[in-house]
Amino acid sequence: MILKEASSFLATCNVYQLDQEAKEKKIQLEKEMAATPENSKKKLHRLEDQLQSVNKDINEYKKIFDEFGQEDKEIAIAGILSIQFGNTCEMLYAGMDERFKKFMPQYKEYVENFK
Template identity: 80%
Template sequence: KLRRLQDQLNSISKDMNEYKEILDEFGYEDQDIAIAGILSIKYGNTCDMLYAGMDKRFKKFMPQYKEYVENFKWAFDKGCIWSSMGGVEGTLDDGLTKFKDNFNPTINELIGEFDLPVNKMLYNLSQIAYKLLKK
């Protein structure tokens, strides 16, 4: 038990030193420090998160979780029925995908970023086939 308590003390001391350095950098007076943020737009009944980021010095606080939840609340308060968190890697095993998985997302797989049909009849057939294959 003594060793575990000593490890905890060492860990907390290290954290306190890190936060003291940050406070020295920003100053001790009352001020807001942006540690994470999301840039979102609302279009119709949809919200798209265009960019999300955080200051890595504060990653132990996991601010991005609160940012996403607050962004969802904002979107739904504004009448959105859908909120897009942006894309994921195709392999679905990268860190960002694992983080987004905590929010139980629906992943829509698209052929490309834009559909520009050059042959309307073939395009309509391909859309029907795609929907059938997706089931």
């Protein structure tokens, strides 16, 4: 029995870049809220919800920076190890870092692995 191919896939993300984008989005939302008239309650409520979500993301990124450092680099967040034999492919291992589950990296990895 001869192993045809072994493959490993890693999903990465750049938390520093995500943090910068979130901070820019926060500034944009704050400006838009300041320019929105008080009688536009639905729009203000939508903007407040978006701002709250962005602030939550920024806080999550800060926790990651505390552990990994605040550098402009890619961090591995999920991985798959698989082997191919004949016309079959077996995934021996698939896992991800729970702190990054909101990015759902395993879905992209599965698609790439099945290709």
